[in-house]
Amino acid sequence: MRITDGSLATIEEKILAGERLSFEEGVRLFREANPLQLSSWANLVRRRLHPDELVTYVVGRNINYTNVCWVQCKFCSFYRRPGAEGGYVLPPGEIFRKIQELLDLGGTEILIQGGLNPALKIEYFEELFRAIKARFPIHIHGLSPAEIIYLAKISDLSERECLARLQRAGLDSIPGAGAEMLVDEVREQIAPHKDSAAAWLNLMRTAHQLGIPSTVTMMYGSVETVEQRVEHLVKVRDLQDETGGFTAFIPWSFQPAGTHLPEVKRASGFDYLRTVAISRLMLDNIPNIQASWLTQGPKIGQIALQYGVNDMGSTVIEENVVTAKGAVFMVPLAEIERLIRDAGLTPARRNTRYEILPA
Amino acid sequence: MRSIRDQLRQAGLAGIHTKLLQGRRLTFEDGMRLYRTPDLTAVGYLANLVRERKCGATTYFVRNLHVNYTNICNKRCKFCSFYAAPNSTDGRGYVLSPEEAAARVAQYAGEPVREIHMVAGINPKLPYRYYLDLLQAVRAARPEAQIKAFTMIELAQIARVARRPLAEVLPELKAAGLAACPGGGAEVFSDRVHEELFRAKLDNQGWFDVARAVHAAGIPSNATLLYGHIETEEEKVRHLLHLRDLQDETGGLMCFVPLAFDPSRTELSHLPVTTGYANLREIAVARLLLDNVPHIKAFWIMITPAVAQMALWYGADDIDGTVSHYEITHALGTTSHRQVLSTEELLDLITEVGREPVERDALYNVIEEPLGVRRKG
Numbered sequence: 152m153r154i155t156d157g158s159l160a161t162i163e164e165k166i167l168a169g170e171r172l173s174f175e176e177g178v179r180l181f182r183e184a185n186p187l188q189l190s191s192w193a194n195l196v197r198r199r200l201h202p203d204e205l206v207t208y209v210v211g212r213n214i215n216y217t218n219v220c221w222v223q224c225k226f227c228s229f230y231r232r233p234g235a236e237g238g239y240v241l242p243p244g245e246i247f248r249k250i251q252e253l254l255d256l257g258g259t260e261i262l263i264q265g266g267l268n269p270a271l272k273i274e275y276f277e278e279l280f281r282a283i284k285a286r287f288p289i290h291i292h293g294l295s296p297a298e299i300i301y302l303a304k305i306s307d308l309s310e311r312e313c314l315a316r317l318q319r320a321g322l323d324s325i326p327g328a329g330a331e332m333l334v335d336e337v338r339e340q341i342a343p344h345k346d347s348a349a350a351w352l353n354l355m356r357t358a359h360q361l362g363i364p365s366t367v368t369m370m371y372g373s374v375e376t377v378e379q380r381v382e383h384l385v386k387v388r389d390l391q392d393e394t395g396g397f398t399a400f401i402p403w404s405f406q407p408a409g410t411h412l413p414e415v416k417r418a419s420g421f422d423y424l425r426t427v428a429i430s431r432l433m434l435d436n437i438p439n440i441q442a443s444w445l446t447q448g449p450k451i452g453q454i455a456l457q458y459g460v461n462d463m464g465s466t467v468i469e470e471n472v473v474t475a476k477g478a479v480f481m482v483p484l485a486e487i488e489r490l491i492r493d494a495g496l497t498p499a500r501r502n503t504r505y506e507i508l509p510a
Numbered sequence: 511m512r513s514i515r516d517q518l519r520q521a522g523l524a525g526i527h528t529k530l531l532q533g534r535r536l537t538f539e540d541g542m543r544l545y546r547t548p549d550l551t552a553v554g555y556l557a558n559l560v561r562e563r564k565c566g567a568t569t570y571f572v573r574n575l576h577v578n579y580t581n582i583c584n585k586r587c588k589f590c591s592f593y594a595a596p597n598s599t600d601g602r603g604y605v606l607s608p609e610e611a612a613a614r615v616a617q618y619a620g621e622p623v624r625e626i627h628m629v630a631g632i633n634p635k636l637p638y639r640y641y642l643d644l645l646q647a648v649r650a651a652r653p654e655a656q657i658k659a660f661t662m663i664e665l666a667q668i669a670r671v672a673r674r675p676l677a678e679v680l681p682e683l684k685a686a687g688l689a690a691c692p693g694g695g696a697e698v699f700s701d702r703v704h705e706e707l708f709r710a711k712l713d714n715q716g717w718f719d720v721a722r723a724v725h726a727a728g729i730p731s732n733a734t735l736l737y738g739h740i741e742t743e744e745e746k747v748r749h750l751l752h753l754r755d756l757q758d759e760t761g762g763l764m765c766f767v768p769l770a771f772d773p774s775r776t777e778l779s780h781l782p783v784t785t786g787y788a789n790l791r792e793i794a795v796a797r798l799l800l801d802n803v804p805h806i807k808a809f810w811i812m813i814t815p816a817v818a819q820m821a822l823w824y825g826a827d828d829i830d831g832t833v834s835h836y837e838i839t840h841a842l843g844t845t846s847h848r849q850v851l852s853t854e855e856l857l858d859l860i861t862e863v864g865r866e867p868v869e870r871d872a873l874y875n876v877i878e879e880p881l882g883v884r885r886k887g
Contacts, residue, residue, distance in 0.1 A: 190551040419815075494550075494785075
């Protein structure tokens with residue numbers, strides 16, 4: 152890793168020419184590229200895609216409707232097993248109160264996520280979404296693929312039927328959570344009860360075909376190799392070629408504290424920034440790369456703006472899943488805007504469809 | 511890297527790039543340009559050229575201990591949350607006797623410490639003898655470690671209580687164990703900032719007078735810049751150029767350390783915390799303007815280990831040390847959550863980002879055979 156190093160020149164040529172990078176080239180970037188190369192190239196690609204130099208964010212709120220979940224992922228400290236003490240399902244009134252609070256703050260999106268709770272079938276969500284839509288002009292970004300796959304199963308529906316009914320009831324888009332690493336060898340180690348990589352991708356394919364867009368995440372820094380990270384990126388890119396339904400890619404680092412994998416070392420700032428940059432370089436067909444403030448904190452979150460990030464995601468009012476794991480970064484709206492301006496860029500509020508809202 | 515050429519041009523830094531390649535010195539205007547361009551990568555690229563020219567991939571670290579021998583201070587600087595005023599009655603004020611200071615460094619007897627960093631408040635009650643006893647006691651407790659102690663402000667105070675010129679006092683301090691000076695207390699060399707934030711402290715000219723005397727006595731020092739409060743970019747560039755002039759004159763500076771101001775619990779607590787951009791930029795600009803200072807330090811306690819790791823590609827070649835017992839900046843949540851890194855964690859930070867760790871002592875002598883440490887990479 153030397154700045155004067157002429158290696159990677161062929162990769163640089165491809166980046167400058169706007170050509171697609173191969174799996175092998177992605178791996179080489181992880182192994183050989185230095186931070187300044189990655190920053191320079193990822194910046195170039197970000198500017199090409201977002202020449203207005205805007206950095207967007209959405210004002211939203213997480214609503215964790217239940218923490219009951221039977222899956223027991225080793226990296227999760229949020230869930231309670233069915234029947235265990237401390238399990239909850241939020242009453243509708245509580246959910247409505249949270250949405251009203253958000254609207255009062257000028258918010259436009261709720262992220263509804265929970266666990267795989269055997270007591271909640273399709274009718275629960277249809278009623279909930281209809282009730283929300285009847286009361287509030289709000290975008291429902293909700294239910295990760297794992298929740299939808301499980302919901303279809305316990306409701307005795309095909310995934311397509313399940314998604315179509317959710318969509319009719321008011322589901323607007325799907326968060327790309329639970330992608331973890333889309334490599335089964337890794338999934339078996341960190342989340343043995345979760346769906347396979349193919350099942351996750353399939354669910355997203357069906358959603359996109361129905362016209363439900365989604366984001367996609369990657370949780371790196373657990374037990375995976377560099378090759379497996381690139382495999383994840385290539386699988387996401389392939390599906391995007393097919394459907395065009397992914398709006399944004401969101402890499403975030405595994406947080407070992409409080410999980411069943413405490414021996415794993417917490418990924419560094421450099422590992423985050425290179426992963427963000429290589430994601431920007433590999434995913435030529437996904438428009439937005441979103442920062443993960445919650446796991447990285449404001450300093451590295453801001454530096455990521457020089458490593459390919461063009462979106463700050465949701466300014467979070469509430470995030471139970473990550474805080475239960477020990478990452479405690481909370482960045483208020485004014486601070487996000489200050490950090491964007493300090494980086495010489497222009498903050499802009501967007502909706503969940505990535506349309507810029509009037510200031 | 512072809513992509514960077516366009517970036518340098520767009521950022522208005524192509525002229526500076528040419529100067530660097532020709533080995534020419536940067537001007538005040540160049541410094542302003544480096545502070546004002548939004549393109550942090552381009553600034554980092556230039557700083558890294560200089561860094562790699564000076565020392566390649568080498569990154570220095572030290573196994574060190576901090577001793578803050580008193581927090582009693584009569585300077586009442588607005589940016590400080592550490593001090594207790596001499597007449598305060600809240601019970602926070604303390605002075606370590608030489609024996610207590612020695613006992614504190616002896617506590618870490620199992621650790622191969624090479625540098626003892628010792629700074630404190632300006633406590634008017636301490637006599638000259640105290641400082642000599644302190645140095646001797648600490649040296650006797652850890653003869654293998656070098657003592658880097660006393661900011662320029664403390665040295666002025668020591669000469670005052672000794673009632674003798676500093677030039678006479680310094681050889682005695684040196685004989686008692688003073689190997690180097692940390693150079694703190696410079697803050698920002700601006701009369702405006704001095705008047706507003708640290709009026710009672712040694713003025714800017716005084717700092718340079720002390721530094722000259724220290725270097726003339728054969729004691730090398732560091733220098734600092736406290737940024738992220740009310741200072742302007744012009745003031746920072748002038749600060750760096752003043753230090754460059756001093757170094758041309760004395761050659762006594764080993765390392766420059768940009769210090770990120772932490773507003774929490776100070777009289778300036780309304781100010782925001784320094785950003786990651788600012789942290790990297792200060793390091794890069796310092797590397798570029800201070801062409802005659804050998805080392806630039808990323809002090810991880812103030813800017814977080816994650817940013818310090820990245821700083822190794824933005825001009826820094828020193829990441830300070832394992833730091834046991836640091837008391838000046840305690841803030842939680844805003845700066846580093848932790849006050850200690852193990853040697854292994856420090857080595858991991860350096861090697862993961864493609865740099866080569868080299869252990870040093872307080873004078874930047876390379877420790878060829880580290881004591882009981884597993885070297886990596």
